[in-house]
Amino acid sequence: MKKLSTVLLLGILSLLLVTSCGDNSNSSENEVDDSTQVAKRQMGSDSSGIAIAYYLQDSIATQFDFYREIDSMLKSKEISFQKELESKIRSYRQYEQDIQKRMDAGEITGYELEDIQNAAMQKQQAIQQFEQQRGGELQQESLQYQTALMNKISEAGREFSEMKGIDILYFYQKGGQITYISDSFDVTDDFIKFLNKREEQLRTGFDEEVESIEDKDINKGLGK
Numbered sequence: 001m002k003k004l005s006t007v008l009l010l011g012i013l014s015l016l017l018v019t020s021c022g023d024n025s026n027s028s029e030n031e032v033d034d035s036t037q038v039a040k041r042q043m044g045s046d047s048s049g050i051a052i053a054y055y056l057q058d059s060i061a062t063q064f065d066f067y068r069e070i071d072s073m074l075k076s077k078e079i080s081f082q083k084e085l086e087s088k089i090r091s092y093r094q095y096e097q098d099i100q101k102r103m104d105a106g107e108i109t110g111y112e113l114e115d116i117q118n119a120a121m122q123k124q125q126a127i128q129q130f131e132q133q134r135g136g137e138l139q140q141e142s143l144q145y146q147t148a149l150m151n152k153i154s155e156a157g158r159e160f161s162e163m164k165g166i167d168i169l170y171f172y173q174k175g176g177q178i179t180y181i182s183d184s185f186d187v188t189d190d191f192i193k194f195l196n197k198r199e200e201q202l203r204t205g206f207d208e209e210v211e212s213i214e215d216k217d218i219n220k221g222l223g224k
Contacts, residue, residue, distance in 0.1 A: 037165035038187070053161075054170040054181055055188040060153070063192045066199050070149055074142050081138055088127050095123065140214075148209040152202045153195070160187075160194045 040049030060067055099116055102108050108116065161169045164187065172178055195202070 038185075040167075050167040051165055052168045052170070053164070053166045053185050053187040054172040054178075055191045056186070057171045057173040057176075059188050059192060060171075060195075064153075064195045066152075066195070066202055067149060070145055074138075074145060077138055077141070081134055084134075085127070085131055088130060092123050092127060096120070144210050144213045147213050148206060151209060152206065156195055156198060156202060157191070159198075160191055163194075164190070 038051040038053050040051045061071065062068070099108070099120070157169050160166070166187070169187075170178065170181075172181060
């Protein structure tokens, strides 16, 4: 089975388009300085200036506390699934070895062989069914949590951009759609501080968001 994604799929958001506005909060080492606005830049001789910024995708995964908590939870479930699957496979291999020993010792008659072969096939099918069903459930659950988390980050990105006067906020990763962007556009540190400062706010309604995504997926599967 393919490995479940352990790095949450921030690629669900290609970019966040936002409008500018203002907000007030006290600045400190762990808080966002909302008094500093992102400078607007001319995009052409006939265009008005716009404020563009970006944050590093990998930094969200390693420094946003809520993200790391969700990622850790999904990894724990994946590890538990892999251990259970490996245990079932080991048990089946031991069963095969025991049968082979009995056959070598002449303890299995021709009448028993067909029943043994059928039992072995059933055990194989049970392992395959567990791998496909439980593995599929974990993949679906992971996608639901990822989508709900991306929705929360999207909401926070809009609020952050309005506070900082940002018109367009991208996420950036090497090998992504953006070939190059100057470090002067980087607001990663401020955005992560903003996310962690509002962690409790982002947690509000998160479980309901996950459940609503599940309901939508079920209805989509039913063709509703």
